[in-house]
Amino acid sequence: MAYAAVNSLIQTLELFQRTYPAMINGQVAEMVDSLHANAEYFQRILENTSQQVYEKIKDLEGGMRAAVQHAEDLLESNIVGILRERYNQQKEKNNGAKWTIQDEARVLLQDLPQAIDKIDAMRKDLAKVIESSTSNVNANAYGTSTSQDHYVKPGDSSSPKRDSTVLLQEATVGLDNALTDITNRLLGSAFEREVIPILGMGGCGKTTLAKKAQDDLSIMSRFDIQVWVTISQEYHLREVLLSLVCSVAGNKFQDMSDDQLMEKAYRALKGRKYLIVIDDVWSTKIWDVMARILPNDNNGSRIILTTRLKDVAEYVNSDIPPHEMMPLSLDDSWKLLCDKLLSEDHTCPSELEEIGKKIVGKCQGLPLAILVVAGHLSKVGMTKESWATVAKNVNKVVTSYPDKCLAVLAMSYYHLPIHLKPCFLHLGTFPEDHEIDAWRLIQLWVAEGILKSNKLRSLEEVAQDCLEDLASRNLVMVTRRKLNGQIKRCGMHDLLRDLSVSEAGKEKFLNLIRNINRAPNFPTHNCKVPRFSLHAHFSLEKFSDSSQDVRSLYIFKQLLGPTGRTAEFKALRVLVSIPRPIFKYRHCLTSDSAFLRYLEIRRGNDLTESLPYLYNLQTFIFKHDKLKCDAVLTLPDYIWNMKQLRYIHIQHCIHLPNPQSISSTNVEDSRSDLGLQHLQEFSRLCFASCTKEVLSCLTNLKKLRIANIQEDINGLEGTPGSLINLVYLKKLESLYLSCEMWELSSPLADSCSFPISLKRLTIFSGRLSCEDMTVLAKLPNLEVLKLRWVEFRPSVWKLNDEDQFKQLKFLLLVDNTYIKQWEASSVYFPNLRRLVLHQIRNLKRIPLAFAEICTLESIELYMCSRNLEKSAREIQEEVSSVAGNDCLHIGIYNDYHTYKRRV
Numbered sequence: 001m002a003y004a005a006v007n008s009l010i011q012t013l014e015l016f017q018r019t020y021p022a023m024i025n026g027q028v029a030e031m032v033d034s035l036h037a038n039a040e041y042f043q044r045i046l047e048n049t050s051q052q053v054y055e056k057i058k059d060l061e062g063g064m065r066a067a068v069q070h071a072e073d074l075l076e077s078n079i080v081g082i083l084r085e086r087y088n089q090q091k092e093k094n095n096g097a098k099w100t101i102q103d104e105a106r107v108l109l110q111d112l113p114q115a116i117d118k119i120d121a122m123r124k125d126l127a128k129v130i131e132s133s134t135s136n137v138n139a140n141a142y143g144t145s146t147s148q149d150h151y152v153k154p155g156d157s158s159s160p161k162r163d164s165t166v167l168l169q170e171a172t173v174g175l176d177n178a179l180t181d182i183t184n185r186l187l188g189s190a191f192e193r194e195v196i197p198i199l200g201m202g203g204c205g206k207t208t209l210a211k212k213a214q215d216d217l218s219i220m221s222r223f224d225i226q227v228w229v230t231i232s233q234e235y236h237l238r239e240v241l242l243s244l245v246c247s248v249a250g251n252k253f254q255d256m257s258d259d260q261l262m263e264k265a266y267r268a269l270k271g272r273k274y275l276i277v278i279d280d281v282w283s284t285k286i287w288d289v290m291a292r293i294l295p296n297d298n299n300g301s302r303i304i305l306t307t308r309l310k311d312v313a314e315y316v317n318s319d320i321p322p323h324e325m326m327p328l329s330l331d332d333s334w335k336l337l338c339d340k341l342l343s344e345d346h347t348c349p350s351e352l353e354e355i356g357k358k359i360v361g362k363c364q365g366l367p368l369a370i371l372v373v374a375g376h377l378s379k380v381g382m383t384k385e386s387w388a389t390v391a392k393n394v395n396k397v398v399t400s401y402p403d404k405c406l407a408v409l410a411m412s413y414y415h416l417p418i419h420l421k422p423c424f425l426h427l428g429t430f431p432e433d434h435e436i437d438a439w440r441l442i443q444l445w446v447a448e449g450i451l452k453s454n455k456l457r458s459l460e461e462v463a464q465d466c467l468e469d470l471a472s473r474n475l476v477m478v479t480r481r482k483l484n485g486q487i488k489r490c491g492m493h494d495l496l497r498d499l500s501v502s503e504a505g506k507e508k509f510l511n512l513i514r515n516i517n518r519a520p521n522f523p524t525h526n527c528k529v530p531r532f533s534l535h536a537h538f539s540l541e542k543f544s545d546s547s548q549d550v551r552s553l554y555i556f557k558q559l560l561g562p563t564g565r566t567a568e569f570k571a572l573r574v575l576v577s578i579p580r581p582i583f584k585y586r587h588c589l590t591s592d593s594a595f596l597r598y599l600e601i602r603r604g605n606d607l608t609e610s611l612p613y614l615y616n617l618q619t620f621i622f623k624h625d626k627l628k629c630d631a632v633l634t635l636p637d638y639i640w641n642m643k644q645l646r647y648i649h650i651q652h653c654i655h656l657p658n659p660q661s662i663s664s665t666n667v668e669d670s671r672s673d674l675g676l677q678h679l680q681e682f683s684r685l686c687f688a689s690c691t692k693e694v695l696s697c698l699t700n701l702k703k704l705r706i707a708n709i710q711e712d713i714n715g716l717e718g719t720p721g722s723l724i725n726l727v728y729l730k731k732l733e734s735l736y737l738s739c740e741m742w743e744l745s746s747p748l749a750d751s752c753s754f755p756i757s758l759k760r761l762t763i764f765s766g767r768l769s770c771e772d773m774t775v776l777a778k779l780p781n782l783e784v785l786k787l788r789w790v791e792f793r794p795s796v797w798k799l800n801d802e803d804q805f806k807q808l809k810f811l812l813l814v815d816n817t818y819i820k821q822w823e824a825s826s827v828y829f830p831n832l833r834r835l836v837l838h839q840i841r842n843l844k845r846i847p848l849a850f851a852e853i854c855t856l857e858s859i860e861l862y863m864c865s866r867n868l869e870k871s872a873r874e875i876q877e878e879v880s881s882v883a884g885n886d887c888l889h890i891g892i893y894n895d896y897h898t899y900k901r902r903v
Contacts, residue, residue, distance in 0.1 A: 001061075001065065001421070001422055001425065001507040001508070001509045002042065002046060002061040002062075002064040002065040002068070003043070003046045003047075003418050003419075003421070003422065004422040004448070004449070004450040004509065005064075005065045005068045005069050005072075005530075006039050006042045006043050006046065006064075006068055007043070007422070007449055007450055007451060007452055007453070008068075008069075008072060008448070008449025008450065009035065009039045009068050009069075009071060009072045009449075010036065010039045010040065010043065010453060011449050011451075011453055011459075012072050012075060012076060012449070013032060013035055013036050013039070013075075014036075014453060015644070016032065016075065016079065017032065019643065019644075020079070023079075023082070023104055023105070023108060025105070026105065027105065027109060028105050028108050028109065031108075031109065031112055031113070031116060034116055034120075035071060035075075035116060035119070038116075038119045038120065038123055039068065041123060042064060042068070042123070042126075043452070045057070045126060045130065046418055047418055047419070049130070052133070053130060053133045056129050056130075056132075056133045057126060057129050057130065057133075060122065060125060060126055060129065062508070063122055064122055064126070065508070066528070067115070067118045067119050067122050068119065069530070069551075070115055070118070071112065071115040071116065071118075071119060073571055073595075074110075074111050074112050074115050075108075075112065076594075076595050076616070077595075078107050078108045078109075078110055078112070079108070079615075080594035080595070080615060080616075081107050082104050082107055082108070083594070083615050084594070172208065172212060173328070173332050173335050173336040173339060173367075174205075174328045174329065174332035174333075174335075174336065174367075175205060175208070175209055175212065178209055178323065178325070179209065179212055179213060179216075181323055182196060182198070182209065182210075182213045182304070182323060183213055183216060183218065183219060185302070186213060186219055186222070186275070186302050186304075187218065187219070187222060190300070191298040191299060191300050192296070192298060193294070193295075193296040193297075193298070193301045193302070193303070194301075194302050194303070194317075195302075195303045195305055195316045195317040196302060196303065196304050196305070196317070196322075196323065197305045197306075197307060197312075197313035197314075197316055197317055197322035197323065198210060198304065198305070198306045198307075198313075198322065198323050198325065199306075199307060199308075199309075199310060199313040199322040199323065199324045199325065200308065200324060200325030201308055201325075201366075202308055202368070202493075202494060203366050203367065203368030203369065203493065204325040204327070204366060204367060204368070205325060205367045205368075206279075206306040206307075206308075206325055207279055207280070207306055208367070209325070210277050210279065210304045210306055211228075211277075213304065214226055214228070214275065214277055214304070219275065220893065221892075222273070222275075222300075223273050223274060223275040223301075223302075224272040224273045224274060224894070224895070225248060225269070225272055225273075225274045225275070225895045226274070226275045226276075226277075226895060227244065227247040227248060227274065227275075227276050227277070228247075228277045228279065229243055229244050229247070229276065229277065229278050229279065229290075230243075230279045230280055230433045231278060231279065231280050231281045231282065231286055232280050232282075232432045232433045232494075235282075235283075235286060237258060237286070237289065238258055238261075240286065240289075240290075241258055241261040241262060241265065241293075242254070242261065244261075244265050244293065245261050245264050245265045245268070248265060248268040248269060249264055249265070249268040262289075262292065262293050265293045266292075266293050266294075266295055269293075269294060269295055270295050270297065271295075271297055271299075272299075272301075273299045273300055273301050274294075274301045274302075275301070275302050275303075275304070276294060276301075276302075276303045276304070277303075277304045277305075277306075278290060278303065278304070278305045278306070279305075279306050280306060280307070280308075280433065280494070281305055281306065281307045281309075281312055281316075282307065282308070282309060282312070283312070284311070284312055284315045284316075287305070287312070287315065287316050291316075310322075326365075327364060327365025327366065328365040328366075328367060328370070329365070330357060330360065330361055330365075332365075333360035333361070333363060333365055333370055334353075334356065334357050334360050336360075336367060336370050336371070336374075337356060337359070337360050337370055337373070337374050337377075338356075340370075340371060340374035340375075340474075341374045341377055341378055349382070351384055352382070352384060352387055355384060355387045355388055355391055356387060358391050359373060359377075359387065359390060359391050359394055360373070362391070362394040363394070368493060371474040372412045372473070372474050372475070373390070373394065373412070374474065375412065375472060375473030375474035375475065376390065376412050376415055376473060377390060378472060378473070379415075379473065406498065406499055410499055410503075412473060412474075412475060413475075413499060413500075413503055416473070416475075419451075419452045419466070420466055420469055420470060422448075422450035422451075422509070423445060423450065423451075423463075423466045423467070423470060424470060424475055424500055424503075425500055425503060425504040425507065425509045425510060426444070426445065426448060426450060426504075426509075426510070426531075427441075427476070427492055427497070427500050428497060428500035428501040428503075428504045428510055428512065428533070429510060429512070429531065429533040429552075429554045430492075430497075430533075430554075430556075431535055431556050432494055432497060433491070433494070434491065435479055435489050435490075435491050436489065436490050436491060437488075437489055438464075438467060438486070438487045438488055438489060438490060439647075439681075440600075440621075441463075441467065441490070442460055442463040442464060442467065443460075443598060443618070443619040443646065443647050444574065444576075444598060444619075445459075445463045445466070446459045446460060446463060446597075446618065446619075446646070447573060447574050447597035447598035447618050447619055448552060448573065448574060448598075449573070449597075451463055451466065460646075460680070464486065464487075467487055467490070468486075468487065471487060471490065475492075475496055476490050476491075476492060477490060477491050477492065477493060478490050479491055483783065483784055483809055483810050483833075483834070484783075504531075508528065508529050508530075509529070509530075509531065510529065510531040510532070510533060511529040511531065511532050511533075512532075512533050512535065513532065513533070513534050513535060513536055513538055514535035514536050528549055529549075530549065530550065530551040530552060531550075531551060531552040531553075531554070531574075532550055532552070532553055532554065533554040533556065534553075534554065534555050534556060534557060534559070535556050535557055536557055537557055537558055537559070537560055538557070538559060538560060539559065539560040540559060548569075548570050548571055549571065550569050550571065550572060551571055551572060551573045551574070551595075552572070552573055552574035552575075553569060553572060553574065553575050553576070554574070554576045555575075555576065555577040555578060555579065556578050556579070557579060558579045559579075570595075571595055572595060572596055573595050573596060573597050573598070574596075574597065574598040575596060575598070575599050575600070575601065576598070576600045577600065577601045577602065578600075578602075579602075594614060594615050594616060595616055596614050596616060596617055597616050597617060597618045597619070597644070598617075598618060598619045599614070599617060599619065599620050599621070599622075600619070600621040600622075601621075601622060602622075602623050602624065614642060615641070615642065615643075615644070616644050617642050617644060617645060618644050618645060618646045618647065618678075619645075619646060619647040619648075619649075620645065620647070620648050620649070620650070621647075621649045621650070622649075622650045622651070623650070623651040623652075624651075624652065631652045631653065632652070632653045632654075632655055632686055633650065633652050633653065633654055633655070634654075634655040634657065635654060635655070635656055635657065636657070637657045639656065639657070640657075640659045640675075640676065640697070642676070643676065643677070643678070644678055645676050645678060645679050646678050646679060646680050646681075647679075647680060647681045648679065648681070648682045648683065649681070649683045650683065650684060651684070652684070653684055653685075653686040653707040654682075654684060654685055654686060654689070654707075655686050655688055655689050656685065656689045656694050658691070658693050658694070659675065659693060659694065659697045660693055675696070675697030675698060675699060676697065676698060677699075677700055678700065679698055679700060679701060680700060680701060680702045680703065681701070681702060681703040681704075682698065682701060682703070682704050682705070683703075683704070683705035683736075684705045684706065684707035685704065685705070685706050685707065686706070686707055687706060687707070687723075690706065690722060690723060690725050690726070691722070691725060692725050692728065694725075695725045695726065695728045695729060696725075696728045698728075698729065699728060699729065699730060699731070700731055701729050701731065701732055702731055702732060702733045702734065703732075703733065703734040703735075704729065704732060704734070704735055704736070705735075705736040706723075706735070706736065706737050706738065707738055722751070723737075723751055723752035723753065724751070724752065724753045725753075726752065726753050726754060726755060727753040727755060729755050729757075730755055730757060731755075731757055732755045732757055732758055733757055733758065733759045733760065734758075734759065734760040734761075735754070735758055735760070735761050735762070736762040736764070737761075737762065737763050737764065737766070738764045738765055738766070739763050739764065739765065739766025739767070739790075748768070748771075748772040748775040748776070749771065749772075749774075749775050752775070754775075754776075754779055756779065756780055756781065757781060758779055758781060758782060759781050759782060759783045759784065760782075760783065760784040760786075761776065761779070761782060761784070761785055761786070762785075762786040762787075762788065763786070763787050763788070763790055764788045764789060764790075765788070765789045765790070766790050766791070767790070767791040767793060768787070768790055768791065768792060768793070769792075769793050769794075770794075770797065770798060770799075770800070773797065773799065773803060774800060774802065774803050776805075777799070777802070777803040777804060777805050777828075780806070780807065781807055782805065782807055782808055783807050783808060783809045783810065784808075784809065784810045785805070785808055785810070785811050785812070786810075786811075786812040786814070787812065787813050787814065788812070788814040788815070789814060789815050790813075790818075791818045792818045792819040793818070795818050795819055795820040795821065795842075796819075796820065796821040796822075796823065797819050797821070797822045797823070797824075798821075798823040798824075799823065799824045799825075799828045803828055804827060804828050804830070805828060805829050805832075806830060806831065807831060808829055808831060808832055809831055809832060809833045809834065809855075810832075810833065810834045810836075811829070811832060811834070811835050811836070812836045812837075812838070813836070813837050813838070813840055814838045814839065815838065815839040815840070818842075819840070819842065819843050820842045820843060820844070821843070821844070822843060822845070822846065822847055823847065824847045824849060824850075825847070825849040825852075826849045826850065826851075826852035826853045829850075829853055830853070830855070831855050832850075832853050832855060832856055833855055833856065833857045833858070834856075834857060834858050834860070835850070835856070835858070835859045835860070836859075836860045836862070837859075837860070837861050837862070837864050837868065838862040838863065838864070839862065839863050839864065840861075840864050840865070840868060841864075841865055842865075843865070843867075843868060844865075844867045844868075844871070845867065845868070845871040846859070846868065846871045846872060846875060848871075848874065848875060848878065850875050851875045851878035851879045851882065851888075856879075856888060857887070857888065857889065858888070858889040858890070858891060859872045859875065859876075859888070859889075859890050859891070860890075860891040860892075860893070860902070861890075861891065861892050861893070862893045862894075863893070863894055863895075864892075869892055872890050872892070873890060875888070875890075876888050876890045
């Protein structure tokens with residue numbers, strides 16, 4: 001896809017201009033300006049060209065992509081050569097002659113003029129084709145056409161915008177009868193273990209129905225434990241077993257054999273009344289395994305199983321016919337469209353009703369197709385002409401392809417604004433049924449260079465907007481949102497993922513390797529595809545002749561160890577290795593891997609050999625499987641020279657060296673500018689590194705996780721850390737503290753200085769007094785407070801008149817056995833929306849005054865005492881009697897899985 005390559009070049013040029021301004025002068029400046037002008041020209045052409053003209057220039061797109069990528073590679077390679085020479089000179093104590101600015105300019109210009117000539121020639125060819133095409137349709141210089149089939153112009157202020165956006169919600173229309181049938185079978189009087197199969201084609205609502213039944217309050221109260229297990233078509237038995245065992249018995253059984261895992265799951269479920277949902281089953285073999293694990297104790301346990309295959313449904317329960325999903329009626333299809341499209345009274349203008357029913361009629365009652373069409377309609381004008389255009393496209397797509405649902409989804413993809421297409425295609429890199437952390441996806445999009453930069457917004461903000469836009473079009477499923485409404489986790493429906501993979505292959509955007517035990521010889525016709533996602537056992541030897549073309553490598557399955565010639569990925573921008581490696585990372589990373597922007601790995605003892613050369617690294621995610629989480633790792637001094645770092649997530653405690661003791665490879669740096677100015681998130685910094693010298697060099701941090709190891713100072717050089725130094729983090733919004741370092745004699749007021757910008761605070765395993773809570777209450781912007789395993793001394797939490805959490809919206813208390821009494825009035829929490837208590841055993845009552853908090857929406861109790869349940873009900877009754885409605889939701893849950901899923 002040429003558009004993604006063009007965006008990447010523009011970002012690289014802008015980064016070069018910001019970071020190394022002293023290098024840009026004379027001929028270098030002319031070269032940079034020429035590249036930037038041509039890239040922006042290509043960007044405008046691809047964004048604004050009509051579909052009719054785009055078909056004419058499509059043959060040139062491959063050459064455009066290759067020319068742009070080549071120029072970017074040369075530019076980055078030349079910059080890296082200069083930085084490496086600087087590093088080597090400093091490492092050798094400057095024994096040799098220093099490079100002058102003229103020397104660096106000579107290196108920068110190496111081979112680039114020829115690359116620019118190719119881009120200039122491509123621009124001329126493009127202009128000729130556009131001029132010839134647009135003259136035939138009387139269009140403007142950029143080929144904008146009045147054709148009904150055109151690309152939406154992203155960011156065009158003249159484009160009409162809807163007053164409200166599509167809200168992502170479950171498609172429950174038409175499921176009432178089906179839900180009644182399922183719940184009746186779940187609540188039936190039969191003591192025998194019963195399997196309830198739900199049968200239907202992909203996208204018909206099987207999973208939605210199963211989830212709605214599982215989340216029904218009457219169902220939750222009837223079962224001791226509820227578990228959700230997703231199988232999928234490409235399941236692996238061990239992963240299924242681990243998922244089940246982690247849900248019922250915790251997550252400390254990674255080293256068990258499959259047989260041991262099966263026995264552990266069986267024993268954990270033995271004697272308990274359970275509800276297990278087994279989603280997306282494609283084989284009777286996996287059911288044979290699951291049936292042995294799930295005990296039949298004649299206690300009314302139930303199993304819901306969803307499948308697309310009738311033979312599977314009949315195999316798991318041959319006595320009772322499966323619940324077969326039926327297509328939605330025309331009325332229900334129309335109601336679903338209106339519910340998703342219209343945010344207020346769900347009433348559609350009368351002039352659109354007839355054409356609207358034609359649209360949903362062509363979706364043939366498939367909920368997924370209706371949701372995708374609704375997402376598309378939310379982005380076009382609310383006019384009869386616009387809807388008529390959509391109706392014509394739906395009919396054409398549905399009748400032109402044998403798989404009608406995929407055709408409808410393809411229509412939604414083809415009508416995406418071009419700036420969203422690379423983001424949608426990139427989602428195909430993840431495995432089927434993979435839940436994606438939004439922060440990880442955003443950092444990947446930034447590192448891939450596929451986003452269109454905006455001078456008024458950060459790339460992370462641009463990525464967040466793109467993700468929300470895809471969600472509003474129902475091309476991304478939101479599985480969890482933050483309190484502020486932002487997406488926290490998301491995923492893709494199988495059919496949408498299939499579409500993404502298919503289109504990514506056509507666009508030469510991504511090559512997905514899957515469904516093979518040992519890969520065949522590497523296909524030469526795919527060598528120019530810049531991204532590879534490995535979902536099968538694969539040897540990197542297959543890349544030996546083409547690794548120089550690979551920009552992104554995603555490894556989701558165990559690799560086969562190298563036996564001969566290895567591959568060196570010199571152009572690699574992204575490396576994601578999820579499974580524990582059986583190879584050395586130097587097989588992927590060398591001193592030439594300086595382009596790398598995103599690195600996510602496990603282990604990597606040999607990684608330090610390459611780190612000094614990763615000048616462009618933006619995101620670093622690391623976990624060493626053989627080290628305990630409380631192990632302290634000291635990062636090398638040259639971490640401070642990695643100026644582009646945006647995100648560091650390391651599962652172990654990290655000690656940072658004193659930045660004052662290092663020398664910079666950047667001649668533009670001064671001693672007052674030693675910090676990592678782009679770093680926004682850091683997890684997990686050890687307490688010993690919370691020094692003035694360190695934190696004053698991380699001034700743009702927005703999120704920080706501090707790991708407390710009381711003995712982490714032992715053996716580490718430098719001044720002991722202090723949370724007083726948090727005052728230097730003026731932009732900090734989220735802070736996680738493990739607070740065992742706070743003794744009762746050292747209250748928060750004396751040991752910590754929270755920045756006033758703080759919005760989210762989590763305190764883990766600390767000791768807090770009433771005076772400490774007064775300190776927290778004074779934080780003016782605090783919206784989320786989570787107290788996990790915190791000791792209250794004394795055991796009475798009594799808030800003073802000045803202890804007002806004025807902006808607090810979410811309060812979580814976890815496993816607090818020390819608090820026995822809580823005294824508070826509504827004025828202390830005037831904006832609280834959600835109160836969550838988990839495993840609170842000794843507290844007898846929630847303050848009744850909480851009934852007077854007009855903003856309170858829910859009180860959730862997870863594995864709490866009966867007294868607290870009774871207290872919550874009393875508050876609900878008080879609210880009902882005063883407000884006259886049931887606006888306060890009380891949730892009472894008795895299993896850890898539900899807590900993890902909801903909180």
